[in-house]
Amino acid sequence: MSDPVNLIAEWLKGLLASWGLSSGLVLFIMSLLGVVVVATFVLVMDVVLVWVERKVVARFQDRLGPNRLGPFGLIQPLADVIKLLIKEDITPEGADRVVYNIAPVLALATVLLLWAVIPFSPTLLGADLNVGVLFIVAAGAIGTLGIIMAGWASNNKYALLGAFRMVAQVVSYEVPMVIVLLIPVILARSMSINDIVNSQSIWNIVIAPVTALIFLITAIAELGRAPFDLNEAESEIVAGFHIEYTGMKFGLFYAGELLHALTMGALFSSFFLGGWRGPWAEQVPILGVFYLFLKAFLIYFVIMWVKYSLPRVRIDHMLDFNWKFLTPLALAVLMVTALMDKILGQPGTIVYTVGMLATNLAIIWITMSILRTTIRSEREKVGEVRPVATPGLTPGPGQAGAGRV
Amino acid sequence: MILQIIFLIVALITLASAVMVVVSSNLVHSALWLVAALFGVALIFGLLQAGFLAVVQVVVYIGAIAILIIFAIMLTRRIATDSGPRFNENWSWAAVIAIAIFVVLGWALLSWPGFNIQAQPLDPRTDPLTTLGMALVSPKGFVLPFELASVLLFAALIGAIFIAWERK
Amino acid sequence: MIPLTWYLIFAAALFSIGLYGVLARRNAIAILMGIELMLNAINVNLVAFWRYRTPEAIAGQVFAVIVFATAAAEVAVALALFISIYRRRDTIAADQIDLMKW
Numbered sequence: 001m002s003d004p005v006n007l008i009a010e011w012l013k014g015l016l017a018s019w020g021l022s023s024g025l026v027l028f029i030m031s032l033l034g035v036v037v038v039a040t041f042v043l044v045m046d047v048v049l050v051w052v053e054r055k056v057v058a059r060f061q062d063r064l065g066p067n068r069l070g071p072f073g074l075i076q077p078l079a080d081v082i083k084l085l086i087k088e089d090i091t092p093e094g095a096d097r098v099v100y101n102i103a104p105v106l107a108l109a110t111v112l113l114l115w116a117v118i119p120f121s122p123t124l125l126g127a128d129l130n131v132g133v134l135f136i137v138a139a140g141a142i143g144t145l146g147i148i149m150a151g152w153a154s155n156n157k158y159a160l161l162g163a164f165r166m167v168a169q170v171v172s173y174e175v176p177m178v179i180v181l182l183i184p185v186i187l188a189r190s191m192s193i194n195d196i197v198n199s200q201s202i203w204n205i206v207i208a209p210v211t212a213l214i215f216l217i218t219a220i221a222e223l224g225r226a227p228f229d230l231n232e233a234e235s236e237i238v239a240g241f242h243i244e245y246t247g248m249k250f251g252l253f254y255a256g257e258l259l260h261a262l263t264m265g266a267l268f269s270s271f272f273l274g275g276w277r278g279p280w281a282e283q284v285p286i287l288g289v290f291y292l293f294l295k296a297f298l299i300y301f302v303i304m305w306v307k308y309s310l311p312r313v314r315i316d317h318m319l320d321f322n323w324k325f326l327t328p329l330a331l332a333v334l335m336v337t338a339l340m341d342k343i344l345g346q347p348g349t350i351v352y353t354v355g356m357l358a359t360n361l362a363i364i365w366i367t368m369s370i371l372r373t374t375i376r377s378e379r380e381k382v383g384e385v386r387p388v389a390t391p392g393l394t395p396g397p398g399q400a401g402a403g404r405v
Numbered sequence: 406m407i408l409q410i411i412f413l414i415v416a417l418i419t420l421a422s423a424v425m426v427v428v429s430s431n432l433v434h435s436a437l438w439l440v441a442a443l444f445g446v447a448l449i450f451g452l453l454q455a456g457f458l459a460v461v462q463v464v465v466y467i468g469a470i471a472i473l474i475i476f477a478i479m480l481t482r483r484i485a486t487d488s489g490p491r492f493n494e495n496w497s498w499a500a501v502i503a504i505a506i507f508v509v510l511g512w513a514l515l516s517w518p519g520f521n522i523q524a525q526p527l528d529p530r531t532d533p534l535t536t537l538g539m540a541l542v543s544p545k546g547f548v549l550p551f552e553l554a555s556v557l558l559f560a561a562l563i564g565a566i567f568i569a570w571e572r573k
Numbered sequence: 574m575i576p577l578t579w580y581l582i583f584a585a586a587l588f589s590i591g592l593y594g595v596l597a598r599r600n601a602i603a604i605l606m607g608i609e610l611m612l613n614a615i616n617v618n619l620v621a622f623w624r625y626r627t628p629e630a631i632a633g634q635v636f637a638v639i640v641f642a643t644a645a646a647e648v649a650v651a652l653a654l655f656i657s658i659y660r661r662r663d664t665i666a667a668d669q670i671d672l673m674k675w
Contacts, residue, residue: 546631
């Protein structure tokens with residue numbers, strides 16, 4: 001009983017074959033069933049995410065969060081879904097109807113696509129593509145198309161502006177993400193995510209911590225969450241490219257954003273934290289699913305932690321940070337990792353691990369010292385901080401000892 | 406049999422999207438139909454068992470080139486919608502030429518039996534992905550065209566930034 | 574199974590549609606989209622020949638990869654030119670940019 005999913009699949013296959021269907025048709029029906037099961041599971045997890053998000057943000061902000069509907073507010077997401085469903089569905093005048101309606105569907109669909117290549121357990125996998133890593137980049141690329149479609153079809157200049165900036169941000173942060181994703185590929189000698197997870201007898205975050213950090217930062221920027229959420233923050237551009245969306249269409253965007261965050265958590269776990277690996281995961285495959293989601297929720301918690309602790313970054317600072325810091329750093333890490341991989345020999349040995357870890361710490365130290373000298377020279381260029389005028393420190397003529405500090 | 410049906414469906418959708426690209430009156434719709442046509446071509450690459458090229462097609466063409474085209478369309482519109490006729494005055498001659506070229510190519514392709522071959526199964530020992538990677542960087546392979554392509558991209562990058570730079 | 578001619582006829586049809594787009598449209602960006610269709614038809618042709626004639630010689634796929642890179646470079650420069658032209662002449666209809674005609 002250690003692998004219930006595969007047992008049920010085998011029984012179903014036998015049942016369909018005994019009904020006299022050809023083997024090709026049986027395979028087709030089983031694949032279709034697999035797609036439906038994965039999509040449903042992930043979308044139900046999405047509803048749980050709404051609850052997790054609201055409870056955790058409340059605790060970060062020193063309050064309780066929803067606690068009226070059901071014990072600990074567990075029925076709250078259901079109430080949210082019902083509210084979104086019964087809201088009036090407004091299409092703005094002059095909007096392009098077909099494009100307006102397809103955009104939220106595309107935004108959610110491209111996130112669901114990513115779950116096809118993530119290995120859930122040693123025996124559960126959607127599709128073992130030998131170009132799995134590039135498939136993830138491709139699905140992200142189609143997502144940006146959904147953003148532009150939403151921004152343009154709304155017939156609203158702020159939506160269009162928000163969409164432009166969002167796409168500029170996403171496309172810019174894709175560059176260091178792709179460069180940095182090459183490093184698990186080098187370490188595992190294969191582009192298939194299944195192979196990457198299988199090769200992590202020692203977790204990649206120990207061998208390549210700088211890579212993991214850069215991937216986390218670019219993933220947060222890809223998601224469009226704080227501190228990179230200039231393009232959809234209410235005080236900046238009033239929800240950006242999805243201003244004009246109401247009801248369930250906005251629900252699709254919102255659900256897609258939360259699900260994308262969990263998907264990035266699952267991808268980070270697969271690339272750097274060993275995916276489904278854990279004690280007894282090979283013998284009892286169903287434990288692999290549990291470990292994967294535990295790690296995914298941990299990274300999701302880290303992403304939320306960053307969101308609710310840091311202030312927003314301005315758009316030009318954001319792009320400067322990407323092009324002038326992250327991309328050169330990513331290239332440097334890639335070159336150094338490739339070089340050290342050739343020098344140090346086979347992955348999995350103690351020499352390899354300690355050598356890579358030492359190299360990464362050296363890179364961090366060098367980067368920090370370069371940053372320190374740059375900041376120091378810039379501070380000297382700007383000059384001393386001028387004291388701000390404070391009223392009442394020096395009483396003017398006619399003010400009898402006012403405001404003595 | 407199943408593969409033939411899949412090929413026919415994908416090919417028909419791609420050709421229909423391509424026709425909508427050149428016929429559509431709204432330029433942004435044209436660009437979105439182009440995205441559909443490019444996606445269809447990616448599926449054809451998948452049918453030809455060139456998986457790497459299929460994914461690179463989506464990343465490069467849809468993820469970069471199509472988005473660039475859509476940006477350029479939105480940046481070069483007048484206040485009113487796209488004004489003027491969408492075809493120039495030679496459109497009938499263009500149709501004649503296009504149909505003539507298709508007929509000539511089709512006749513040439515169907516008349517030589519050497520084209521009517523089936524696909525041999527790929528060698529299961531070699532992985533096209535690893536072979537492609539090795540070929541792109543090995544001196545006995547194609548490292549020179551690879552480096553020249555990167556110089557070309559670099560030149561295009563500098564050129565495009567310089568041309569589009571707004572000089573005050 | 575699928576004979577090679579089907580892929581080649583599909584590529585020829587895509588090429589002709591792209592050719593019609595280049596020759597018949599007024600807007601410069603629509604002409605560029607026709608060029609993209611033609612380049613994709615060429616890529617389909619190259620990869621089909623690689624798969625059916627010489628699957629062991631990887632030169633077919635390398636050729637297609639170089640065509641990808643060239644197409645990307647060309648689109649970037651072309652769009653930069655179009656934006657620059659639009660700033661000067663306020664139009665990108667191909668029959669109105671005729672200052673250098675005799």
